[in-house]
């Protein structure tokens with residue numbers, strides 16, 4: 001027993017040593033507005049330098065790193081001067097969150113907003129081993145965006161990475177860094193981010209949206225509400241992304257959705273819910289699997305098994321039928337760079353990244369439209385007028401390009417940024433001497449700040465229309481909802497296309513109403529509603545020769 005106790009003590013000691021060795025802080029890149037031009041603050045003592053913990057720089061890049069230009073060093077502000085909540089040793093401000101909303105961390109975006117109001121546009125916080133400098137001004141964050149190197153380094157999602165290493169899976173695009181990340185991303189980025197590639201599946205995405213409209217119509221109860229709307233939106237999201245990844249229908253929207261697809265969706269929900277808790281907690285799961293960890297691990301196991309089944313099934317059918325050339329999976333097979341195991345891992349990762357994000361975005365868009373009848377009417381008019389001009393129904397591709405449709409999505413993601421923060425280990429300006437500050441933009445705070453967006457709590461898609469001339473810097477910061485630079489969201493073009501087409505088709509067919517209480521956003525890794533969103537769908541009767549319509 002004593003030897004077991006010693007072993008446990010030793011392993012706890014080792015755990016704390018490896019996880020919480022406090023890195024000495026060296027740099028401040030906190031140019032306050034009153035300092036004017038960029039003034040980097042550096043303490044260049046070699047042994048104080050903290051590097052991106054993940055970055056494996058190629059030798060030649062490492063060799064070209066230079067010492068800082070001392071001309072820049074003025075108005076010195078040591079890193080420790082960055083304001084922020086003090087916190088305790090080791091755990092930092094962890095207990096603040098326990099007091100606020102229990103150990104779920106699902107209101108972090110609001111805490112960031114409050115902290116920014118208290119400390120200003122830059123502050124430092126350490127929550128357990130999660131250290132960040134949080135920036136909430138578009139100007140400041142744009143500087144960081146501009147300083148991106150060839151291998152942008154984002155904080156690893158530690159529980160996911162730990163799971164993958166433990167089970168012998170590759171880290172994937174989301175968690176790999178440096179050259180490994182670059183190699184993997186290069187295989188898919190052209191296919192995923194090129195508009196011409198993405199629009200090749202627009203008609204298929206349109207068909208999924210049509211089926212979804214039919215399904216919503218059929219599922220409505222006597223009050224016009226769709227039971228378990230959240231689950232239906234998940235099914236839509238999975239079916240939609242399937243058109244690009246596999247170029248075939250997964251089978252989520254039929255009367256009897258495939259059990260595997262349903263199980264994938266269910267486990268994905270559990271995966272994200274538990275990931276949110278594990279991300280900010282002390283990573284004790286590395287030595288003692290907690291209940292939350294076990295749930296996370298079970299969901300991850302199931303997701304990997306199901307992903308493997310989807311991919312294997314598709315690969316087997318591709319051997320018989322060589323037709324589906326535009327599917328991403330065919331591209332990966334013919335490209336020949338990745339092994340079968342790597343292809344499976346990547347496809348499962350993309351499927352996982354796609355479903356919760358796009359279904360949450362569509363939920364928020366429908367909720368916002370349901371509460372804003374005027375915007376809905378304008379959107380319906382835009383679609384109807386475009387149809388009249390076109391002399392008939394619009395292709396999915398044309399629907400996706402309507403200005404107000406696009407503005408509705410932008411405004412939805414401003415109010416509810418699905419990924420509430422965008423973060424980097426700073427490399428470029430500061431990489432000059434190998435410094436690192438993990439920095440994140442407080443997107444929620446930025447997007448809800450009346451200095452940047454007048455009447456920030458109102459859903460006003462028209463603010464995005466060309467004629468209203470939004471300030472270019474604010475417009476560019478708003479893109480941060482997709483991240484930025486070489487590491488920007490890989491699914492952005494696909495997600496936008498799916499969402500534009502589906503929003504347009506839903507408004508073309510239904511008038512939406514919402515009579516419930518105001519829904520609040522919470523974090524399940526992505527930003528989701530805190531309760532079921534019971535929207536009423538009234539079917540429009542569209543007549544061919546008039547822009548007016550009746551609803552039932």
Ligand code: HEM
Nearest residue numbers: 353354357361418419481482483484487488489490491495
């Ligand atoms: C509304 C929908 C979505 C939003 C708001 C969103 C947002 C984001 C954000 C903010 C990032 C971090 C980017 C950065 O650090 O610069 C990201 C990364 C990523 N997203 Fe999305 N995403 C969405 C949909 C999708 C979809 C549909 C897919 C897959 C088809 C996808 C795949 C990925 C991948 C693989 C990464 C990691 C990229 C890398 O590290 O190189 N996302 N996403």
